[in-house]
Amino acid sequence: MSWITESDSPYPSIEHWETQTLLEVLNAEDCQVPLRVREVIPKLAVFIEALVERMRKGGRLIYVGSGTSGRLGVLDAAECPPTFGAGPDQVIGIIAGGEAALKGPVEAAEDDTFAAVKALEEITFSEKDTLFAISASGRTPFVLAAARYAREKGALTGCFTANPYTPLAEIVQHPIVVITGPEVLTGSTRLKAGTATKLVLNMITTATFARLGHVKNSRMIDLQLVNQKLWHRAIRYLSEATGLSTNEAEKLLRETGSLRAALVRATSSQ
Numbered sequence: 001m002s003w004i005t006e007s008d009s010p011y012p013s014i015e016h017w018e019t020q021t022l023l024e025v026l027n028a029e030d031c032q033v034p035l036r037v038r039e040v041i042p043k044l045a046v047f048i049e050a051l052v053e054r055m056r057k058g059g060r061l062i063y064v065g066s067g068t069s070g071r072l073g074v075l076d077a078a079e080c081p082p083t084f085g086a087g088p089d090q091v092i093g094i095i096a097g098g099e100a101a102l103k104g105p106v107e108a109a110e111d112d113t114f115a116a117v118k119a120l121e122e123i124t125f126s127e128k129d130t131l132f133a134i135s136a137s138g139r140t141p142f143v144l145a146a147a148r149y150a151r152e153k154g155a156l157t158g159c160f161t162a163n164p165y166t167p168l169a170e171i172v173q174h175p176i177v178v179i180t181g182p183e184v185l186t187g188s189t190r191l192k193a194g195t196a197t198k199l200v201l202n203m204i205t206t207a208t209f210a211r212l213g214h215v216k217n218s219r220m221i222d223l224q225l226v227n228q229k230l231w232h233r234a235i236r237y238l239s240e241a242t243g244l245s246t247n248e249a250e251k252l253l254r255e256t257g258s259l260r261a262a263l264v265r266a267t268s269s270q
Contacts, residue, residue, distance in 0.1 A: 003065040003163050005189050008184040014184065023145040026191070029184055033195045036178050040200075047158045047174035048204060051130050052211045054156050055090070058128060062120070064146040065134035066110035068190040069160075069197060070095030071102060078194040082211040082230070084220050084258075085222025090204065094119045094199070096142040113145035120149055131172075132204065134197060135159070136189035138166025138177075147171045160200050166229035167216045176200060217241065221260045225253070233268050234259045 051061060063073030074093030080086035094160070096115065097106030099127055107114065125131070131150035135143040138161035147185055148171055150157045158174035169175035178200065180192040209215065214222045217239045238249040241263060249262070256262040 003137060003139075003194055004179060004181060005162050006187050009182055009184055009186040010183055023034070026184055027077070029181075029192055030195055033180055033192050034199065036180055037050045037196055037199045039204075040176050040178055043174065044176055044200065044203060045207075047052070047176065048207050048211070050156055050174070051158075051204070052208055054130050055208065055212060059156075060089060061091045061128045061205075062129055062131045062150075063091070063134060064116065064119075064131060064143055065094075066096035066140050066142050067105070067107075068194050069098075069134035069136060069140075072194065072201060073132075074102060076198075076205055080205055080209070082224045082226065083220055084205070084214040085224060085258075086209065086214075089123070092123060094123075094146070095190055096140075096168075099244050103143065110140050110142045113141050116145040117149050120146060125150065125153060125155065129153075130156040130158070133159040133172060134201075135166075135168050136162045136193035137199070138163045138168040140168075142156065144168055144171065160187065160197055162196060162233075214226070216263070221263060223259060225258070232255070234262075238262050238266065 002249055011025055021142055027211055055061065063077055074095050077091040077093035080091040080188045081088060095101045096112065097109030101109060122226045131146060133143045133147045147159065147168060149158055151171060153174050158176060159168050159172045161165040161177050162178055162180045164179060170179055178196040180196050183189060183191045185191060192222060223234060225231050225234055234253055235246055238244060238253060239246055239260060252262045252266060256265060
């Protein structure tokens with residue numbers, strides 16, 4: 001079978017182009033990605049509704065991927081605690097090859113199906129959880145093995161792929177297929193397919209945690225106060241929401257230790 005993500009670039013000999021011309025083409029191709037993502041929003045919404053229901057009952061979201069796909073999953077998972085106050089195990093990213101694969105290639109790891117199952121067993125993956133498998137090709141053995149294991153456990157399953165009619169899309173309950181087309185650099189799915197992956201993962205966690213009550217008036221009310229930037233942001237949010245002065249807002253935040261608690265105390269006393 002011919003895979004779109006492996007198709008020849010429509011732009012031969014880019015190595016001979018002027019830099020600006022190459023950048024303009026890369027940008028023009030990237031501009032098509034959000035349009036392709038928009039096409040899958042109805043299916044993505046159905047998956048997220050099912051995910052929210054699971055997470056309300058204590059389930060977790062587990063991303064599984066290899067290479068670029070795995071790194072993007074780990075990144076999105078890592079951003080959930082500081083952004084939404086998620087528990088450290090509420091969203092987990094698993095990448096083929098483990099932590100070493102975050103810094104460099106561990107290419108053979110994507111074929112290790114035993115390691116995929118072992119990684120899920122190590123986090124005590126169960127039917128309460130949700131697995132979202134990420135594979136631009138839709139045929140990565142590590143990811144396929146994880147998806148099969150999740151289905152056998154009775155968990156909720158979804159996936160991202162950039163090819164139609166893939167083995168991965170046939171395994172999961174909620175396939176999110178974003179056809180981004182051939183890459184400018186033949187086969188380099190860190191480009192358009194990677195951009196589409198990042199957009200989809202952003203949508204999944206942002207919509208999920210908004211539905212779970214971690215957002216109020218478009219504000220991240222459970223952000224972690226771990227640096228000066230986030231302290232200033234929380235002070236501003238609290239001041240805007242309650243009418244407190246900056247000094248009053250900072251004092252209340254230091255007393256409560258969290259923006260959510262400060263908002264509750266401030267509004268209950270008004």
